Amino acid sequence: GPHVPQKGISVIKIWPHSKKMKVEEYSLNIKNDSIIIFSGTNEGAIRGIQTLRQLFVDEFHSQEKRDTWQLPIVTIKDAPKFKHRGLLLDCSRHFFEKEVIKKYIDLLAFYKMNVLHWHLTEDQGWRIAIDKYPKLTETGAWRTELDSSKYGGFYTKEEIKEIVAYAQERHITVIPEIELPGHSQAAIAAYPHLSCTGEQVDVANDWGVFKEIYCAGNDSVFIFLEDVLTEVMELFPSEYIHIGGDEAPKFRWEHCPKCQKRVKDENLKNEHDLQSYFISRIEKFLNKNGRQLIGWDEILEGGLSENATVQSWRGMEGGITAANSGHDAIMSPTSHAYFDYDLKAIDLEKVYNFNPIPAELATDKQHYIIGGECNMWTEHVPDEANLDSKVFPRILAMSEVLWSYPEKRNYEEFYNRVQYHYPILKNKGVSYGEETIPVTYFLKPSPSGSYLSLKSAHPSITLKHRFNCETCDTNFIDYNETIKVNKTGSLQIQPYKNEKKYGELIELPFSHHLAVNSTVTYNTKYSDYYTAGGIEGLIDSKLGSLDFRDGSWQGFSGDNAEITLDLGTIQEVSTISTNYYQYNNSWIFLPKEVQYSVSSDGEHYINFDSILPKKPAEERGQFIEQFTSAFETIKIRYIKIKAVNIKNVPDWHEAAGSEAWIFMDEIIVK
Ligand code: ACM
Ligand code: ZN
Numbered sequence: 001g002p003h004v005p006q007k008g009i010s011v012i013k014i015w016p017h018s019k020k021m022k023v024e025e026y027s028l029n030i031k032n033d034s035i036i037i038f039s040g041t042n043e044g045a046i047r048g049i050q051t052l053r054q055l056f057v058d059e060f061h062s063q064e065k066r067d068t069w070q071l072p073i074v075t076i077k078d079a080p081k082f083k084h085r086g087l088l089l090d091c092s093r094h095f096f097e098k099e100v101i102k103k104y105i106d107l108l109a110f111y112k113m114n115v116l117h118w119h120l121t122e123d124q125g126w127r128i129a130i131d132k133y134p135k136l137t138e139t140g141a142w143r144t145e146l147d148s149s150k151y152g153g154f155y156t157k158e159e160i161k162e163i164v165a166y167a168q169e170r171h172i173t174v175i176p177e178i179e180l181p182g183h184s185q186a187a188i189a190a191y192p193h194l195s196c197t198g199e200q201v202d203v204a205n206d207w208g209v210f211k212e213i214y215c216a217g218n219d220s221v222f223i224f225l226e227d228v229l230t231e232v233m234e235l236f237p238s239e240y241i242h243i244g245g246d247e248a249p250k251f252r253w254e255h256c257p258k259c260q261k262r263v264k265d266e267n268l269k270n271e272h273d274l275q276s277y278f279i280s281r282i283e284k285f286l287n288k289n290g291r292q293l294i295g296w297d298e299i300l301e302g303g304l305s306e307n308a309t310v311q312s313w314r315g316m317e318g319g320i321t322a323a324n325s326g327h328d329a330i331m332s333p334t335s336h337a338y339f340d341y342d343l344k345a346i347d348l349e350k351v352y353n354f355n356p357i358p359a360e361l362a363t364d365k366q367h368y369i370i371g372g373e374c375n376m377w378t379e380h381v382p383d384e385a386n387l388d389s390k391v392f393p394r395i396l397a398m399s400e401v402l403w404s405y406p407e408k409r410n411y412e413e414f415y416n417r418v419q420y421h422y423p424i425l426k427n428k429g430v431s432y433g434e435e436t437i438p439v440t441y442f443l444k445p446s447p448s449g450s451y452l453s454l455k456s457a458h459p460s461i462t463l464k465h466r467f468n469c470e471t472c473d474t475n476f477i478d479y480n481e482t483i484k485v486n487k488t489g490s491l492q493i494q495p496y497k498n499e500k501k502y503g504e505l506i507e508l509p510f511s512h513h514l515a516v517n518s519t520v521t522y523n524t525k526y527s528d529y530y531t532a533g534g535i536e537g538l539i540d541s542k543l544g545s546l547d548f549r550d551g552s553w554q555g556f557s558g559d560n561a562e563i564t565l566d567l568g569t570i571q572e573v574s575t576i577s578t579n580y581y582q583y584n585n586s587w588i589f590l591p592k593e594v595q596y597s598v599s600s601d602g603e604h605y606i607n608f609d610s611i612l613p614k615k616p617a618e619e620r621g622q623f624i625e626q627f628t629s630a631f632e633t634i635k636i637r638y639i640k641i642k643a644v645n646i647k648n649v650p651d652w653h654e655a656a657g658s659e660a661w662i663f664m665d666e667i668i669v670k
Contacts, residue, residue: 084371086115092122182248217258276302389433449486530555558659
């Protein structure tokens, strides 16, 4: 390469023939006059070279400072803890050009990862050219967006070969993912006979889980898939082929005579068994061709096929079950490995604290956990800069989790090393994002207002804030102490680092009202995943925003929200309102009715009002609707709220029959 070695170094030697070393093991010796890498294989040598490249820190990567750089005198003996260290890159929801893929392969190599899990087919786009089925890319690679524009793209076979070869040179394995039986609407749009109904559908232009899946009763579907997989195997020499297997709604299969005949003929119990039949049949085909199958943890349902490797995403349980039954598993749980999640859910430290080996897994089963991946789904990642900001710096944490042993890891020490990587990443054209959300807040409601304290993520981050409302006219001021919020409006927070704005302006909407800090009792249970912070969540004066994961929304799955509110004393009330969220792609619907009843003694209630939604369940997009009852002032102390859940996702919906959610925040009494 172009490097000028340190003055005095006269020997650079790479010796990939050491007999006793494991595949990716290496030793790196930097002395006054020599650099020597020993390994047992070229793979090991390549990993050692990456460590050496990483030691060429900031000074080396900057033109101005290059004269002053020095290498440390070190001896490093190193080998990875896990053999499978991957990044899933979803190129279907959004398409990324060949050059972006190559950049990512370079970066994976630099951070000693060894797998690019390439997600190539989806409801929203088929991205790999298949000679035998040209419509997969002619039709299936293109979607019509809601604004009528065309979006899409695909990789030609030449491009794929180039990418695979590029990865091979760097000892990165590219594992293709061809989704089945679900997430296949783009293929069905190209070849409608592959579905249960045979009806023409469009390539999906919205996000979610869709009910059009490959028919399991139709042998021509298996012929199609075997043809596709044959061409896929010609392009990808990887031992593993990923076949998806996740999120396949069984609605069509339940209503399809061909699928039902298959259930009967094969003595299957139900549609889960049918999915298992489907996967096993594909696995036999792959095995016959010398390949191994990986599938998402849903492939456990109805019984795991013989040699399958499970990629655990709905927590660690799938991986544990697989390991306990003697199957290999790859860990990429939503809790730590989903890089499409925002920093509030998964920040750098959270990723760093990930342990792919679950505590409850017996020692003699731990070797079944072959590694992990970070999953970069791209529904909300439209371009390369956005992709970079989601993957970096978090992947540095994942690479260390997968390479090194937990007892060797120390977040503070890692954090300091990460700082040295920003100039390197900048130099490599990576638009890295932030490490964590710059500010967290704590809210303590009281009858006279809510006390809000802010905490910056790091001493170097300072905060300015102001309250913005119709009658307020405040400039930003430095945050030093708890803020009391007793107005309706929006608290705006701007973080700064080194005198520069750090991240976006944060807006926290508030409503001040009579029920703040009143006593709430629940007659139904809210979800552990969407708690709004607990029992004070609905009466803390802070309103849920348009981001349903903002921590302010309280979710009720498949059940009504039934809540009783005690204002503490008799109060004069003239409006009762509650806010609900709808985003039907994520199965969140407005209640079909909200009933308010009131009482002054807590025993005798009057059914007071019943409000129906203004917007229908079919309404797409994300929005908030207020269910308000306004009246002449009455004197009351207790209010019962019953928000009636539609219970099941309606028939017209892709996920028909699943449990519907109610999302609620806040209860506003004035
Ligand atoms: C997944 O996130 N559906 C694997
Ligand atoms: Zn069918």
